[in-house]
Amino acid sequence: MRCSRLISLALFLHVARSLEIQGEESSLQISENVTVVLGEDVYLSCEYLGKSQIQSAAWKRQTNESNFEGLVGFSNRSLFNNFSNPDSITNLTVQVKVSSVEAEGEYICEFKSEEEFFFKSVFITVLGRPDVQILVSEELINNTSYQSVTCFADGGRPPPQISWLVGSLPPSGYPFTVNVSQSLSSNGLHNLSSVLRFPTHLQNEDNVTCVIQHPALPHPKLATVRVETYARPNVTIKAEMVQERGRDFWVVSCISSGGRPDTDISLALNITEGLQAKKDSDVQSLSVHLPAAEYDGRSLTCMFTHPKFTHMEERSITLPAFYLHKVGTAGSNFQDAECLELQEGETDAISLQITSNVPRYSLICTKDDGPLPDNVELIGQNLTFLSGVKHQHAGLYECRFSYHHLNAALRFNVTVKPRPLQPVPPTISVGLHREDGRWVIECVAAEAVPAASVSWLVSQSVSEEFWVNSTSYNGSRTVRGVFLVPVCSPWELTAKCVIHHPAFERPENRSVTLPLCARPNVTVNTSTEWKDGRKYTKVCCSVISVSSAADILWLSEDGSNITDVVQTELLAEGLVSAWSSVDLPSSQFSGQNLTCVVKHASLETPAERTIHIPEHKPPLLSVTVVRDPPLWQAVCVCEGECIRTNLHWVLPKRARTEPPPLAEFEDNVMKATLTYQFPLALLEGQNLTCVYQFDHRVTENRTVQIPKYYITSVRILNRSSLLRGHHNDHSVVYGLTVQKNHLSQRILLDVEGNVPEYNLHCQRSDGSAVDVDESAMILQDEGLYTCWASFYHHKASVTFQVEIMDEGEQFMQIIVICISSVTAVLLISGVVLLVFCKKDKRTKYKEQESVSALSSLMQESGSPEVKKPAAAENKGIAQLDNYAIVLDVKSAL
Secondary structure, eight states: OHHHHHHHHHHHHHHHHHHHHHHHHTTEEEOOOEEEETTSEEEEOEEEOSSSOEEEEEEEEEOSSSOEEEEEEEETTEEEESSSOOSBTTBOOEEEEOOSGGGOEEEEEEEEESSOEEEEEEEEEEEBOOEEEEEEEEEEETTEEEEEEEEEEEEEBSOOEEEEEETTBOOOSTTOEEEEEEEEOTTSOEEEEEEEEEEGGGOOOSEEEEEEEOTTSSSOEEEEEEOOOOBOOEEEEEEEEEEETTEEEEEEEEEEESOBSOOEEEEOOSOOTTOEEEEETTEEEEEEEEETTTTTTOEEEEEEEOTTOSSOEEEEEEOOOOOEEEEEEEOTTOOOSSEEEEETTOOOEEEEEEEEOOSOOEEEEEETTBOOOTTEEEETTEEEETTOOOGGGOEEEEEEEEETTEEEEEEEEEEEEOOOOOOBOOEEEEEEEEETTEEEEEEEEEEEBSOOEEEEEESSOOOOEEEEEEEEETTEEEEEEEEEEESOOSSOEEEEEEEEOTTOSSOEEEEEEEOOOOOOEEEEEEEEEEETTEEEEEEEEEEEEESSOOEEEEEOTTSOEEOOOOEEEEOGGGEEEEEEEEEEETTTTTTOEEEEEEEOTTOSSOEEEEEEOOOOOOOEEEEEEEEETTEEEEEEEEEESOOGGGEEEEOOTTSOOOOOOEEEEETTEEEEEEEEEEOHHHHTTOEEEEEEEOSSSOEEEEEEEOOOOOEEEEEEOSOOEEEEOSBTTBOOEEEEEEETTOTTOEEEEEEEESOSOOEEEEEETTSOEEOEETTEEEOOSSEEEEEEEEETTEEEEEEEEEEEEOHHHHHHHHHHHHHHHHHHHHHHHHHHHHHHHTGGGOOHHHHHHHHHHHHHHHTSTTSOOOOOOOOOOOTTOOOOOOOOOOOOOOOOO
16 A cells, blocks of 8 residues: 555656646747848847746857856846846847857857756857949050959958849950959958959940849849940041132041041041141041142042951042033024024023033133124023024024133024014814813814914812813914813812913903802611621711712721722712721720711812711620539520620639630520539639620629538437547447347438538448438448448548347446446546645655656556656756556447
């Protein structure tokens, strides 16, 4: 009896102590490892949440293998501090200023009570944020400019990474070179420099960027600097003629523009005097003045040298060779260039024409090797008779052209024709008739001496055509003038024939008034029809006009043209019918106005007729969900003016898409059906939306929710008991007892869940099927049975053991169970009483003796093996063992 009490007491104390230690260790909270940038502050948090009385607490850091340095904390409840003050002896949260890389390392937070010691550690990683500087330098090697861009990243920890961007792209090989150097300073920080070097003339970007990447930088740091770039110049040569002091000079200029740096310009000429160099903004020039007579036909070359040129560029020009060539004379009624006949009394001028490329020339004219007669002067290149041509003006004329050593002469003989006889006035007549859709107006001035001049005047600006022919008979002349105008005009048209003749003191005229053209008749109409499952509105514009067909154009509401072919037909009495019809999708032009624009020659402005397209009514949508085993099916029905390509499902992301539906027509009202089959497990509890987009801006949609089903369990309605539960991955097994000699006994089952129906099937442990009648299993024999209830992917099962016995066996089994239960309750109560009775008489020796006795007892046959997990040794804390008493009560239930 004494041994049993000691064992119980030792077991109770050890279990209580173990639970206490585990609770204390889990009551210490500390911040995770941190990374801090040099020069910034970091907070270290460590808090004791246990119930022990803490005597001292401190943050420590190991200085060597055996020594620790106290940084901040409480010793015997007295504060010592090298950091900021902690909140309390149980809350060592402090602020640490990281001023050097030596601050990196492991920091230990420890708490001590009278009997126990707790500690945890945190590691601080120190980063150094680099300082960035970028410089540009230039050097000249063998007349070639090189630029070096240096990027410094000092004070980084760990070493930063430097890369380059030229413009927006990284440098790739030639002509770029990159040299990187690195050093470690005494304070533990790294200094890194990178030099990007390149020849100036091979690099076209005007900015270079240094990209620094480092863990202490949230984003890569960019340092951009402008660098010198060369630009390829445009070079050319030109020559201009100038006159100085009565002499002509060629100014030859070599020009370079847009280049950087300056271009080296030279002129391939044997002279050095007179060269003039000039620079204005980004334009350079080198000019020279050359006498035009000496450099006639010479070629000159300009040479340009620039870093962007792979070789010397040359531009050449050939100065023109001057020449003078005679051509002849030109004047009214002049037929022969060598013999000119002039009419007596007429004021006329003879134009002297010459072909040359000289900048200027001198011109001198003589008559019969003497000076020009009175009232004949040379004005420009025209020999002018100021007071009319007279008989004394007849003779041989010579005109000489000269320019330096170039000369050309033009000779012609002038004869004077006497004045004509007395003029005879013409006979005037006017006629009008239609021909080829136009009015033909004839004005005839017949039998006149000399020929009359016929012209036309029209009251309005119209499309017109005019031509004149002349005939002669027996010394008299007949002139016929024909005037053609369109038959139709929007105005009343008056055409006036004007006849000029020397016999008339003033011009004679004859007028003809043309009748006004009838306005066209414009009609518009609309109709609707269905094509390929779509509704179309057909608009037609017809025009009946006179003489010519009208032009028809359709305009939509936004002003855009709707193209269509215009058809025409000739009607009686000179009428023409034109019409244009367009088939338009009703949904696209719903509620819009269409305008038929008619243009015709009889209209001053185009005629317009407007048609309104009725509003397109939205379709009616309905959505249902039906079961279609083994799948489910969602059905969307669209009734109205539906376009099947506009009907689609909005499915969850994981659902697969389906092809568009097939359209069905019913009495000009289309009915389209869109179905979607899916397994219930895919979309259970989710929404399906059917969308119809009947306009670019408006949509119709209907949403249906797929039901969410579940089966929680299958329950046995017959009286049963639990044989075993979930243990070692075995399912729940129930026990069931039935009476002997009763055939076709039923096991009633109930399915708990919200499914509308379910399938029930049962089988024996050997896999053979068992008959089921609705929700009851027909019992065949005793044994282990399993029944499943399923609805699509939802399933639940129940397993039960059926035993067959008579009433006497059942009564004896109940007695045995009751006796076993009472014995177990008494045994447990006795153990608890012994523990509490011996609580005040514990000694260390008795504890060891009780533990030893209990250990030997637990090793006896029929008891589970005692396991002794070792507790972690923690600064002098005594090691204890855990023991457990397992009572295994087995029964048939």
